[in-house]
Amino acid sequence: MMLGASSLLNGLRSPLPSAHSLRSFSRGTKPMILSPPLSASDSSSASDQSKSKPWLLVGLGNPGKMYTGTRHNVGFEMIDAIAEAEGISVSTIRFKALFGKGFIGDAPVMLAKPQTFMNASGESVGSIVSYFHVPLNQVVLMYDDLDLPFAKLRLLPKGGHGGHNGMKSVINHLKGSRDFPRLRIGIGRPPGKMDPASFVLRPFNKKEREELDFALQRGLEALRILLLEGLNKSATFVNSSQPSELMNR
Numbered sequence: 001m002m003l004g005a006s007s008l009l010n011g012l013r014s015p016l017p018s019a020h021s022l023r024s025f026s027r028g029t030k031p032m033i034l035s036p037p038l039s040a041s042d043s044s045s046a047s048d049q050s051k052s053k054p055w056l057l058v059g060l061g062n063p064g065k066m067y068t069g070t071r072h073n074v075g076f077e078m079i080d081a082i083a084e085a086e087g088i089s090v091s092t093i094r095f096k097a098l099f100g101k102g103f104i105g106d107a108p109v110m111l112a113k114p115q116t117f118m119n120a121s122g123e124s125v126g127s128i129v130s131y132f133h134v135p136l137n138q139v140v141l142m143y144d145d146l147d148l149p150f151a152k153l154r155l156l157p158k159g160g161h162g163g164h165n166g167m168k169s170v171i172n173h174l175k176g177s178r179d180f181p182r183l184r185i186g187i188g189r190p191p192g193k194m195d196p197a198s199f200v201l202r203p204f205n206k207k208e209r210e211e212l213d214f215a216l217q218r219g220l221e222a223l224r225i226l227l228l229e230g231l232n233k234s235a236t237f238v239n240s241s242q243p244s245e246l247m248n249r
Contacts, residue, residue, distance in 0.1 A: 126173030148186025151215040
């Protein structure tokens with residue numbers, strides 16, 4: 001469940017009138033309610049409330065059974081791992097996406113799996129960001145990356161599209177802004193002279209499936225750290241070791 005916008009953005013409030021004041025007001029007397037001077041603690045509270053605006057976590061992929069379990073859909077799988085671990089239902093169709101709301105710890109989140117097909121993902125992401133006024137530093141994209149070794153994760157605070165068509169679309173629909181975090185999930189390079197377009201639609205073998213499942217759990221922990229402790233700690237955690245190094249410890 002996502003917190004209401006009014007409760008998230010209402011940083012400072014005047015004290016409520018007493019019951020006596022309300023009775024007086026009903027008789028036509030207008031009590032004067034004075035706001036207390038802004039203190040350092042009030043400012044801190046307002047800042048804390050602004051930080052509690054919901055995060056938007058988006059996994060990129062293609063809809064339909066024929067794409068399930070393929071390399072190009074690891075972004076969807078990352079969202080599924082989050083949803084299962086945190087008990088968040090991602091079954092409502094909104095903004096051209098499978099969409100759900102919930103919490104990771106005490107951080108409100110929205111999860112989305114655009115159903116527009118990969119190359120038009122920005123239509124969905126742009127609509128959600130615009131509707132909920134999500135700050136771009138709280139929009140996290142998760143997607144497959146040919147340039148990373150298989151099951152290697154990389155968390156970055158911003159960057160380009162790297163030739164990824166889904167990311168091209170997202171950047172285009174965010175008015176060209178690239179200033180949002182992204183979790184890249186390595187799928188490796190195609191063997192030999194295989195066309196990358198064919199490679200990204202290949203399923204995983206048994207060994208790859210085990211490695212990917214481990215990487216998704218690591219990605220889940222990285223996202224928890226990101227939301228609750230900040231990007232620097234999360235990046236240090238997730239960018240530090242290769243999956244194979246961790247599995248052999």
